Amino acid sequence: MSETFAASGDLRHVTTFCGNCDCGCPELFLDDAAPAERRVVLTDDFGQRVQMSLAQLKVLVEDVKDGALDKVVTAVV
Template identity: 75%
Template sequence: MPDISGLEPVATFCGNCDCGCPQLFVDPAAPADRRVVLTDDFGQRVQMSAAQFSDLVSEAKAGRLDGIALP
Protein backbone atom coordinates (compact mmCIF):
# COMPACT_ATOMS: atom_id res chain seq x y z
CA MET A 1 0.00 0.00 0.00
CA PRO A 2 1.39 3.44 -0.87
CA ASP A 3 2.31 5.89 1.87
CA ILE A 4 -0.61 8.33 2.04
CA SER A 5 0.51 10.30 5.10
CA GLY A 6 0.13 14.01 4.54
CA LEU A 7 -2.35 13.54 1.68
CA GLU A 8 -5.87 14.95 1.85
CA PRO A 9 -8.44 12.30 0.82
CA VAL A 10 -10.98 13.30 -1.83
CA ALA A 11 -12.67 10.08 -3.02
CA THR A 12 -12.47 6.28 -2.83
CA PHE A 13 -13.45 4.24 -5.86
CA CYS A 14 -14.59 0.88 -4.53
CA GLY A 15 -15.04 -2.04 -6.84
CA ASN A 16 -16.63 -4.06 -4.04
CA CYS A 17 -13.66 -6.36 -3.68
CA ASP A 18 -11.43 -7.32 -0.79
CA CYS A 19 -8.13 -6.25 -2.36
CA GLY A 20 -8.21 -2.52 -1.63
CA CYS A 21 -9.63 0.34 -3.61
CA PRO A 22 -8.23 3.12 -5.79
CA GLN A 23 -8.24 6.48 -4.03
CA LEU A 24 -7.97 10.14 -5.04
CA PHE A 25 -5.99 12.59 -2.89
CA VAL A 26 -4.62 16.11 -2.93
CA ASP A 27 -1.02 16.52 -1.80
CA PRO A 28 -0.77 20.10 -0.53
CA ALA A 29 3.02 19.81 -0.12
CA ALA A 30 3.66 18.69 -3.71
CA PRO A 31 4.63 20.98 -6.58
CA ALA A 32 1.58 22.23 -8.51
CA ASP A 33 2.25 19.87 -11.41
CA ARG A 34 2.04 16.82 -9.08
CA ARG A 35 -0.59 17.89 -6.56
CA VAL A 36 -3.42 15.48 -7.53
CA VAL A 37 -2.62 11.88 -6.53
CA LEU A 38 -4.46 8.77 -7.68
CA THR A 39 -3.48 5.50 -6.00
CA ASP A 40 -4.45 2.01 -7.09
CA ASP A 41 -4.99 -1.17 -5.13
CA PHE A 42 -1.56 -2.50 -6.16
CA GLY A 43 0.43 0.19 -4.36
CA GLN A 44 1.11 2.37 -7.39
CA ARG A 45 0.33 6.07 -7.78
CA VAL A 46 -0.15 8.63 -10.51
CA GLN A 47 0.51 12.29 -9.80
CA MET A 48 -0.80 15.10 -12.01
CA SER A 49 -1.63 18.77 -12.01
CA ALA A 50 -5.09 20.08 -11.24
CA ALA A 51 -5.38 21.12 -14.90
CA GLN A 52 -4.59 17.57 -16.08
CA PHE A 53 -7.11 16.14 -13.63
CA SER A 54 -9.70 18.68 -14.79
CA ASP A 55 -9.15 17.53 -18.38
CA LEU A 56 -9.61 13.90 -17.32
CA VAL A 57 -12.87 14.77 -15.56
CA SER A 58 -14.09 16.68 -18.63
CA GLU A 59 -13.32 13.71 -20.88
CA ALA A 60 -15.20 11.40 -18.52
CA LYS A 61 -18.21 13.72 -18.34
CA ALA A 62 -18.30 13.89 -22.14
CA GLY A 63 -18.53 10.08 -22.27
CA ARG A 64 -15.16 9.57 -23.95
CA LEU A 65 -14.05 7.07 -21.29
CA ASP A 66 -17.25 5.00 -21.18
CA GLY A 67 -15.89 2.29 -23.48
CA ILE A 68 -13.18 1.22 -21.05
CA ALA A 69 -15.74 0.37 -18.37
CA LEU A 70 -17.45 -2.27 -20.51
CA PRO A 71 -16.72 -5.94 -19.80
Protein backbone atom coordinates in the same frame (compact mmCIF):
# COMPACT_ATOMS: atom_id res chain seq x y z
CA MET B 1 -3.65 1.20 1.24
CA SER B 2 -4.66 4.77 2.09
CA GLU B 3 -2.93 4.51 5.45
CA THR B 4 0.38 3.70 3.72
CA PHE B 5 0.19 6.70 1.41
CA ALA B 6 -1.28 9.04 4.00
CA ALA B 7 1.51 8.19 6.43
CA SER B 8 4.17 8.97 3.80
CA GLY B 9 3.23 12.63 3.36
CA ASP B 10 0.61 15.27 3.78
CA LEU B 11 -2.00 13.63 1.57
CA ARG B 12 -5.63 14.66 1.87
CA HIS B 13 -8.04 11.86 0.96
CA VAL B 14 -10.63 12.93 -1.62
CA THR B 15 -12.41 9.71 -2.62
CA THR B 16 -12.19 5.94 -2.93
CA PHE B 17 -13.22 4.41 -6.27
CA CYS B 18 -15.10 1.31 -5.16
CA GLY B 19 -15.04 0.90 -1.44
CA ASN B 20 -17.26 -2.15 -1.58
CA CYS B 21 -14.48 -4.56 -0.69
CA ASP B 22 -11.20 -4.89 1.19
CA CYS B 23 -9.02 -5.29 -1.91
CA GLY B 24 -7.25 -1.94 -1.70
CA CYS B 25 -9.39 0.06 -4.09
CA PRO B 26 -8.02 2.98 -6.13
CA GLU B 27 -8.07 6.28 -4.24
CA LEU B 28 -7.65 9.96 -5.04
CA PHE B 29 -5.62 12.27 -2.78
CA LEU B 30 -4.44 15.88 -2.86
CA ASP B 31 -0.87 16.63 -1.80
CA ASP B 32 -0.83 20.31 -0.86
CA ALA B 33 2.94 20.21 -0.25
CA ALA B 34 3.76 18.90 -3.75
CA PRO B 35 4.63 21.09 -6.73
CA ALA B 36 1.53 22.19 -8.66
CA GLU B 37 2.22 19.73 -11.50
CA ARG B 38 2.16 16.78 -9.04
CA ARG B 39 -0.53 17.85 -6.56
CA VAL B 40 -3.14 15.19 -7.46
CA VAL B 41 -2.23 11.64 -6.41
CA LEU B 42 -4.12 8.62 -7.72
CA THR B 43 -3.25 5.28 -6.13
CA ASP B 44 -4.17 1.79 -7.29
CA ASP B 45 -4.60 -1.51 -5.48
CA PHE B 46 -1.07 -2.64 -6.47
CA GLY B 47 0.73 0.13 -4.59
CA GLN B 48 1.38 2.27 -7.66
CA ARG B 49 0.62 5.96 -7.88
CA VAL B 50 0.11 8.54 -10.59
CA GLN B 51 0.66 12.21 -9.92
CA MET B 52 -0.79 15.04 -12.00
CA SER B 53 -1.79 18.67 -11.80
CA LEU B 54 -5.25 19.90 -10.91
CA ALA B 55 -5.54 21.17 -14.51
CA GLN B 56 -4.84 17.67 -15.84
CA LEU B 57 -7.42 16.19 -13.46
CA LYS B 58 -9.96 18.75 -14.66
CA VAL B 59 -9.41 17.71 -18.30
CA LEU B 60 -9.68 14.03 -17.33
CA VAL B 61 -12.97 14.62 -15.49
CA GLU B 62 -14.37 16.65 -18.39
CA ASP B 63 -13.41 13.92 -20.87
CA VAL B 64 -15.07 11.25 -18.73
CA LYS B 65 -18.23 13.35 -18.39
CA ASP B 66 -18.25 13.82 -22.18
CA GLY B 67 -18.20 10.04 -22.69
CA ALA B 68 -14.54 9.47 -23.62
CA LEU B 69 -14.47 6.20 -21.65
CA ASP B 70 -17.99 4.94 -22.36
CA LYS B 71 -16.80 2.35 -24.91
CA VAL B 72 -14.22 0.98 -22.50
CA VAL B 73 -16.66 0.69 -19.61
CA THR B 74 -19.43 -0.94 -21.66
CA ALA B 75 -16.94 -3.44 -23.13
CA VAL B 76 -15.94 -4.56 -19.63
CA VAL B 77 -19.44 -4.78 -18.17
